[in-house]
Amino acid sequence: MITVENLTKTYGTQRAVDDVSFTCEPGTVTGFLGPNGAGKSTTMRMICGLTPPTTGRSAIDGVPYQRLGNPGRHVGVLLDASAQHAGRTGREVLALAAITMGLDTDRVSERLQRVGLNDAAAKRRVRAYSLGMRQRLGLAYALIGDPAVLILDEPANGLDPEGIHWMRGLLRDFADRGGTVLLSSHLLREVEVIADRLVVIGNGRILTQGAKEQLLGAAGTSVRTMDPAALDALLQRMGLTGTRSADGSVLVPSDPQTIGQAAAAAGVVLLELRPAGAGGLEEMFLRLTAGPQPEEVSR
Known part of the structure; x- marks a missing residue:
């Protein structure tokens, strides 16, 4: 479970995130929506310990991200598909991640296949990847530790329609097996299909949140x-x-x-x-x- 309680982030006089609270429960996909500059990415970075909040707190299964032992085994994170080392191959990126988490590198091939990157793609340098391929590699990186929680910021950027359909199925299956997904995306129709709950943010504040059927039906x-x-x-x-x-x-x-x-x-x-x-x-x-x-x- 992801718990966010009264998160606020200010930069000087600007309040980027203002008293944001919500929860993401196991077995669900939560669509985290808002226009550009609404505070989505800042909120997700605070949840993942990359940006310190001004006030408020967040936790994964009751524990702040910074205090998780071997966090990649608990939370899979994809906030920037271009964050991988451009000079490494896709296989090297995942192998290093597995070693860092104390995992057997034998799982690397299976994760690459799971996200649709074949042997030829695995041997290519990341600098030669398209954006869609980097998104797939980033998702494989997020999944390498068999986490129970996924936090994904615009993971479908650069994917073609087939890739978007594939990702929808992968995330739905992850949640149906008891996982927790927090998904930020501008692809509203895709979010509508896959999400169980919605959190809509604007100007740093929660505009509405709740079960998808309840919000759309009311x-x-x-x-x-x-x-x-x-x-x-x-x-x-x-x-x-x-x-x-x-x-x-x-x-x-x-x-x-x-x-x-x-x-x-x-x-x-x-x-x-x-x-x-x-x-x-x-x-x-x-x-x-x-x-x-x-x-x-x-x-």
């Missing part, structure tokens, strides 16, 4: 109209508060039938009326993280 109703003022007045009379998204639609915490009947009775013409959950994770993510449009940011 999204409410997406409404669009040519007369926003009339819709606002209708919602006010109904005692409801709508949240306007960046695309102009309004998210209403009610069911489509109730909203549709009330709009028809009030003469409010609707251009769109549907369960917000129909848009899945992508719509929920965009709604939660909606910010200034590009032209506003450049001003």
Whole structure:
């Protein structure tokens, strides 16, 4: 289990991570989502002991990462696919990892095969690897110690569709066998397929978290109209508060039938009326993280 309690990280006056708390339980994949600069990588680095938190704590099975004996046997980490020594072969990278962890190097070939790197690829220098091959090697490195926990930051970058499908199956199988996976990714549709739980972060703070089905099923109703003022007045009379998204639609915490009947009775013409959950994770993510449009940011 991964436990994160009130993690905060400040750099001068900038608060990169602000009071973040969540847990990742055995047998689950937790999708850790947020736009660029939201604080995902900083949070993961704090969990792995690479960045000291300003306040708060994190633990793996109740023990801070820095205090784990032979941590690679407990936690497999992939935060940067380019972090391997470029002058070593893929086989050498894994062999050195095995030796460092006190493991038999006989397992190296099996791990390479497991991530789809054949004998020819294993003999090549890492500098000659594509990004996708480096991701596969990084995942093999994370798995070399047979850990119970995986912490992966954008592991699908550089993978082709077949590779993404393969990784999805590998991580799902890992969790189904009792492992714990914390997965950061911008591939929202892939996360939606594989994740059991979701944690969404923005500007360093948790925006929402919980079981995937619960979060997506409780999204409410997406409404669009040519007369926003009339819709606002209708919602006010109904005692409801709508949240306007960046695309102009309004998210209403009610069911489509109730909203549709009330709009028809009030003469409010609707251009769109549907369960917000129909848009899945992508719509929920965009709604939660909606910010200034590009032209506003450049001003």
